[in-house]
Amino acid sequence: xxxxxxxxxxxxxxxxxxxxxxxxxxxxxxxxxMRWFRQVPGKQRQLVASITTADSTSxxxxxxxxxxxxxxxxxxxxxxxxxxLTSEDTAVYSCNAFLQPxxxxxxxxxxxxxx
Numbered sequence: 132x133x134x135x136x137x138x139x140x141x142x143x144x145x146x147x148x149x150x151x152x153x154x155x156x157x158x159x160x161x162x163x164x165m166r167w168f169r170q171v172p173g174k175q176r177q178l179v180a181s182i183t184t185a186d187s188t189s190x191x192x193x194x195x196x197x198x199x200x201x202x203x204x205x206x207x208x209x210x211x212x213x214x215x216l217t218s219e220d221t222a223v224y225s226c227n228a229f230l231q232p233x234x235x236x237x238x239x240x241x242x243x244x245x246x
Contacts, residue, residue, distance in 0.1 A: 132156075132157045133156070133157035133158050133228075133235050134154075134155065134156045134157055135153055135154070135155050135226050135227075135228060135235055135236060135237035135238075136153065136154045136155075136237060136238070137151060137152065137153045137224065137225065137226055137237045137238065137239060137240040138151070138152050138153075138154070138240060139151040139152050139240065140224060140240030140241045140242045141241075141242070141243070142243045142244075142245065143216055143242070143243070143244055144244070144245070144246050145216060145217055145218060145244055145245075145246055146215060146216065146217075147216050147244070148212070148213060148214045148215075148216065149213045149216065149242060150210060150211070150212050150213070151167070151210065151211040151213065151224055151226075151240060151242075152208055152209075152210055153165070153167075153208060153209045153210075153211075153226030153237055154206075154207060154208050155207045155208065155209070155226075155228060155235075156207060158228065158233070158235065160204060160207040160228070161184060161204040162184060162230055163184070163228040163229060163230045163233075163235075164181060164182070164183050164184065164228070164229045164230065165181065165182050165200075165202055165209040165226065165227070165228055165229075166178060166179075166180065166181040166182075166226070166227040166228075166229060167179045167180045167181075167200060167209075167211045167224055167225070167226055167227070168224070168225050168226075168227055169220075169222035169223065169224045169225070169242075170222055170223050170225070170239075171221070171222045171223075176225075177191060177222075178191060179191050179194055179198065179211070179224070180194065180198055180199075180200035180211060181200065182200045182201065182202050182209065186202070188200050193219070194213075194220075197213065197214050197215045197216075198211060198212065198213050198214070199211070199212040199214075200212075209226055211224065211226075213242070216242075216244045217244060218244050218245065219244075220242060220244050221242060221243050221244050221245070222241075222242060223239040223240065223241050223242075224239060224240055224241075224242055225237050225238070225239040225240075
């Protein structure tokens with residue numbers, strides 16, 4: 132059974148940091164591109180960051196220099212380190228595992244940036 136379980140979300144003050152984790156099981160994690168998306172109610176889901184099987188990373192312009200995606204294939208886990216958070220980063224963050232045609236999603240974790 133495929134599972135992606137996010138953790139690490141919560142309430143943080145502007146300028147603060149959070150580290151999200153996504154623990155995967157039920158598929159060959161190391162073979163998949165791993166991605167973090169975020170969504171705000173009423174808006175389209177946004178791709179935040181991705182990491183390939185070769186550890187090549189890419190980021191949305193809005194998070195470049197602030198967010199870092201990484202993966203640990205031994206632990207079947209992908210991380211998103213988020214620094215210098217602003218209210219614009221408030222969203223539900225979901226991890227995604229992609230290997231065409233397979234596309235798996237986690238349930239999401241809420242990140243709220245507020246003073």
